Amino acid sequence: MILVSWILIVLMIGLAVLSIELKNLIAAVVAMGAVSLIISLLFLLLQAPDVAMAEASIGAALTMAIYIIGVRETERSEK
Amino acid sequence: MIRKIVYAIFAAIIVIALVMFFAAYPFGANKMAVGTYYLNHGVAQTGAANIVTSVVLDYRGFDTLGEVSVLFAAAAGVAILFFMLGIGKKERENLTKPNFVVRVGSRIIFPFILLFGTYIFVHGHLTPGGGFQGGSIIASGFLLLYLSYPGTRVNRGGLSIIEGLAGLTFVVLGLWGLFTPTDSFLYNFLPKGLFNTLVSAGILPIIYIAIGFKVASEFAGIVDDMMCEVICRGGEK
Amino acid sequence: MSVLNWIYIAMVSVAVILSVVRMIKGPDITDRVVALDVFTTITVALFVFFAMIFDRYIYIDVALVYGLLSFIGVLVIARFIERGF
């Protein structure tokens, strides 16, 4: 199990760096959604199914939709 | 350049402080003090199989009441910002319609999402999940409806009535405890019932259902505000 | 028995790593969104498998949430790209 969490955390850090370094804001939001997905997996590995379900139900759709509406009403890419 | 170095040093100090603090609490060791009490006595005292539920709703129920009011404040803030201060609206654009698969598929999926959200918050004291999770699942269903049928509006009056009734249920159940012999807020006055069945744990399932309706209506209100800012109000210049 | 489980986890981990690599490389937004779609689908299988490993029946509910809701995120981005909302 510890090996799986190593892999997941390395991927999570990579995606987090990606989400703040991408110029295109939509791509940054997509990377943010993937970070939320990995965090939900880690919560399940830490034996917290309640929290994993909360992160799943919030992060799967609602957070991404709110960000994308924000991006749509403003600018698509960071200058 | 110097500024960035100062910022980096600042961030490094915070991380080093975190590392030094958590060096005293090694990962995986048993550091419970209050948690042991809850685990040993939670089932007998509250009757809920899920100890997290009994911590959220029973031992720290007052905290949850405050948290629900924070949610209400945020939803009201979004509504106020978009409806009263909406300035500088854009012109209406030509929006593409959703395709056939999305329309029919979402019509099939939407009842399942509602059913599943209801399952999650009705079974909050037995399985993982509860009002917060089930409410946000139902709000995601409303988001799906907005995406596949642009132009739908949720009945805002109905939403606010549901929200108010749910909040009222929580507060009334809490205040009822003041009139029982124990004289405490949010006292679990109903009978505990048979352990690990649907009707058990006294008032906890009722409160979780109320929280589920409240969270669902608040997030649906937020989604309605934001999508309407994009779709419905585009034409008014 | 546990060796079989470990081989399964290794195969699925390789799949996860490959999809994240596509998300990092992807030249366009749509490539990244496809990678996210693949990643969520893999994750549903992984959730159910972890439920089997930990031997808790109730963990499947989390997989159910992702199986039901994960496509909404993809749909949001798709409708945004084609100027749908």
Place this chain on the structure above:
Amino acid sequence: MIYYVGSFLLIAIGLYAVIVKKNLIKILIGLNLIASGVNLLIISVGYIKGGTAPIFSRAGLNAKMMVDPIPQALTLTAIVIDASELALAVAFVVLLYRHYKTLDIKKIRSLKW
């Protein structure tokens, strides 16, 4: 141990984004990363090696092999709060953009009304 390292790195990345980036949406993403890192940190403090979830759903479970329920209860409410506050922040950002026609925080700060 790796969970601690991961959550520290997430918090550090989020702090970097909040401090250095100039785009308002990027700052919101940084705040979200900080929140996720803190949630992960709190949950991993409550983990006990070999423990299982604190739910007495079947026979044969006793309290000695369960993880700490309190961090889970705290984090559960924090996640939902995060999402609603994110909506509020996005509403503020949209209104700021309509007023100043820019997302650059430097320009917004310099234009005092």
Place this chain on the structure above:
Amino acid sequence: MIIRLIVGYFLLYFGALFLLLGAFGLIRLPDLYTRMQAATKSTTLGAFSSVLGVGILHPGWFVKCVVVALFILLTAPIGSSALMRAAYKTGVPFDERTVVNKGEEFFDEQKKEEAK
């Protein structure tokens, strides 16, 4: 008993193989449309059969596992069809080796029907 174990692990590994193939196709294929071909179909099949395999290994869990598998089967096409249409309409480029483009005729006809 032993037959159940064999069938369950066979389904599990069948699913894992298809997940692996889907992710591999995501890396190796040249343009978006072929990548999506690999990604959606084969990972849906992979997740479906691997969830079903867990359901067969634990007979008491079978009903819920079937529900998860059905949800995957029901929801995966919706998102991918919307995404494919969006990609085509915004003009994501094809690979230069593409031979047939059926989408051209289809979307033209649809445009004419909408214009009527």
